[in-house]
Amino acid sequence: MxxxxxxxxxxxxxxxxxxxxxxxxxxxxxxxxxxxxxxxxxxxxESKTDILLAILQNFQEVSLYMEKAVRDIKGSVIGKIEFIFSKIIEIFSQEPSHISVIFSEEIFKNEVVLKEKIVEIMSSKQQFIENLIVEGQRNSEIRDDIDYKTLALIVVGALRFIVKQWDLKNQHNNLIEEGKELIEGLKLILTT
Amino acid sequence: MxxxxxxxxxxxxxxxxxxxxxxxxxxxxxxxxxxxxxxxxxxxxESKTDILLAILQNFQEVSLYMEKAVRDIKGSVIGKIEFIFSKIIEIFSQEPSHISVIFSEEIFKNEVVLKEKIVEIMSSKQQFIENLIVEGQRNSEIRDDIDYKTLALIVVGALRFIVKQWDLKNQHNNLIEEGKELIEGLKLILTT
DNA sequence: TTTAAGTTAGTGAATATTCACTATATTTGC
DNA sequence: GCAAATATAGTGAATATTCACTAACTTAAA
CATH class of the missing domain: 1.10.10.60 (Homeodomain-like)
Structure with a gap:
């Protein structure tokens, strides 16, 4: 605590x-x-590293909490992915400060313990999406001519990229709007 | 010079x-x-900033050179995208040093002149992909039920993410192999 | 003889962290 | 109930180290 x-x-x-x-x-x-x-x-x-570690820990908790919320949702897998997608965009949009931290991986790379934490958070997030996609493929909601890992990579990659761009471009355009367009595209891609 | x-x-x-x-x-x-x-x-x-700027300039030149090479290719748009995709992965795979630089955006953010250069490079790369996709949509090679901007975002985002992961995970797995799988998936996604 | 490209020996500013110490609560023993 | 002991959270000053950068001098080549 x-x-x-x-x-x-x-x-x-x-x-x-x-x-x-x-x-x-x-x-x-x-x-x-x-x-x-x-x-x-x-x-x-105890140290500056400890502060950074606490920040990452904090992010992990938020992330886990969100995953838990998604698990409790009744409904289609696509609906779940849409929910988590829009939730993340909403969070970043409301608190842009979090973006910089999430994308500071390159700086954390120096400190081994921080880098490991980053990899841990990223992996768990990706695995969560992978699991959703596998579930969707099983019940024929999601296309199965493409490997679940590849599909997860595309979804997470697109999400990261849109947020990153928004951040780099001084948060000029409307992230939520663009996010909605992206998720609609991704839904088409996953199902057709 | x-x-x-x-x-x-x-x-x-x-x-x-x-x-x-x-x-x-x-x-x-x-x-x-x-x-x-x-x-x-x-x-x-003259300064350290000048050195970093020269590094980015160097990347931009390589990037422009590659785009020129792609333009000269005869054949389908999908073929062109596949070429540029595998070329990028090949470069990063052979010279992993370049990855860290490309992903150091967060650090460059401090220096305005460096940040602008980064944004310039990223934008031009994305626009190049966008143009290819528009061309593909015109000659019915690429699906047109999804906006070209969204499709470009997905392609570039996936590429960035796979490289980033490879880098973060100490370049353990085979990037070229995984890249091939991803491009096959993306081809299916773009065409169906 | 001029000039480009190197040297040694410095600069002030910034960095994370430690030092010895203090004011103020909180807990404990009688 | 109350003094003594201890814990908590702060202070200013100093630490060693690193940073980008500079002034002044030397060398070698054209």
């Missing part, structure tokens, strides 16, 4: 990553924004 | 980014690996 201060630290960290980039997430910057001294940070986290 | 030394500097830089991550691309590190002193670097590039 996280203390109030720990929550504050990781929330501020996410905010800094989003608005100023992960490069500017320094202990100095962080402490200043919270309004405490630099050493005070170390009363709550 | 780049001098020999300038070429050496950007090649070493790419190598460092690939093997040690962009964080470790420092002037000190770079000069040591080349075997000259730190200030000597500044005889060839």
């Amino acid at each position: 996280l203390t109030e201060r720990q929550e504050e630290i990781i929330n501020k960290s996410i905010e800094i990553i989003a608005t100023q980039g992960i490069q500017r997430l320094t202990i100095k910057n962080l402490s200043k924004e919270i309004g405490i001294s630099e050493p005070a940070i170390y009363r709550h986290f | 780049l001098t020999e030394r300038q070429e050496e500097i950007i090649n070493k830089s790419i190598e460092i980014i690939a093997t040690q991550g962009i964080q470790r691309l420092t002037i000190k590190n770079l000069s040591k690996e080349i075997g000259i002193s730190e200030p000597a670097i500044y005889r060839h590039f």
